[in-house]
Amino acid sequence: GNSVTQMEGPVTLSEEAFLTINCTYTATGYPSLFWYVQYPGEGLQLLLKATKADDKGSNKGFEATYRKETTSFHLEKGSVQVSDSAVYFCALSENTGGFKTIFGAGTRLFVKA
Amino acid sequence: SQTIHQWPATLVQPVGSPLSLECTVEGTSNPNLYWYRQAAGRGLQLLFYSVGIGQISSEVPQNLSASRPQDRQFILSSKKLLLSDSGFYLCAWSVSFQETQYFGPGTRLLVL
Numbered sequence: 001g002n003s004v005t006q007m008e009g010p011v012t013l014s015e016e017a018f019l020t021i022n023c024t025y026t027a028t029g030y031p032s033l034f035w036y037v038q039y040p041g042e043g044l045q046l047l048l049k050a051t052k053a054d055d056k057g058s059n060k061g062f063e064a065t066y067r068k069e070t071t072s073f074h075l076e077k078g079s080v081q082v083s084d085s086a087v088y089f090c091a092l093s094e095n096t097g098g099f100k101t102i103f104g105a106g107t108r109l110f111v112k113a
Numbered sequence: 114s115q116t117i118h119q120w121p122a123t124l125v126q127p128v129g130s131p132l133s134l135e136c137t138v139e140g141t142s143n144p145n146l147y148w149y150r151q152a153a154g155r156g157l158q159l160l161f162y163s164v165g166i167g168q169i170s171s172e173v174p175q176n177l178s179a180s181r182p183q184d185r186q187f188i189l190s191s192k193k194l195l196l197s198d199s200g201f202y203l204c205a206w207s208v209s210f211q212e213t214q215y216f217g218p219g220t221r222l223l224v225l
Binding site for chain 1: 156210211216218
C-alpha cells in the first residue's frame with residue numbers, strides 16, 4: 001500500500017542554518033506530493049506541492065523537488081528563522097478509484113535565535 | 114475566498130458524555146470534506162471523509178460517527194466519549210481527492 005516516511009524529529013537548528021527534512025514515499029500510481037506546516041495550536045496549512053515528476057514546489061524560501069527515481073520529496077530551506085518553528089508534514093494524494101491521501105508522522109522543527 | 118470554520122475551539126468533556134463537533138465551509142460548492150484526529154505529538158489519523166451530502170466513508174472503526182446534513186456542513190459525533198478520544202480534531206476540505214486540503218483551526222478535546 002501507499003506510505004509516507006519522514007525523518008523523525010525534533011530537529012533543532014540555529015537561526016540562518018540550512019534545513020533539510022527528508023521524505024520518501026511509496027505509491028502505486030502517480031501521486032501529487034505536498035508539504036504542510038502546522039504552527040502551534042493551529043490547523044495545517046499547505047506550504048508547497050508538486051504534481052508530477054521533476055516538478056519543484058516552492059514557497060516562503062522552502063523548496064522540494066518531486067524525485068520519482070528516488071521516490072523522495074525532501075524539504076529544504078537555505079536559512080531558517082525562528083518563525084519557521086513548527087511541525088512539517090509530508091503527504092501524498094492519489095486518486096486511483098478511491099481516496100488515498102497519506103500523511104507522514106510529522107517532523108517538529110525548533111529554530112533557536 | 115473560501116473559509117473553513119470549526120467549533121468549539123476547546124472542549125472538556127467527561128467520559129461517557131456525548132460529543133458534537135461542527136465544521137462548515139464557505140465560498141465553495143460540493144467540496145470533499147474530511148475529519149482527522151491528531152493525538153498529542155503524533156501525526157494525523159483520517160477518521161471520515163465525504164464526497165457529498167449523506168455520503169460518509171469511515172476509515173477507522175470506533176465509537177465516533179460523522180454526518181453531512183448539508184453540502185458545506187460536516188459533523189463529528191459520539192454517543193459516549195472514551196478517554197482515548199482526547200486529541201486535536203481537524204476538519205478539512207478539498208476540491209477533489211488529489212488536490213490540496215484546506216484545514217480548519219481545529220478543536221482540542223480533552224476527555225476526563
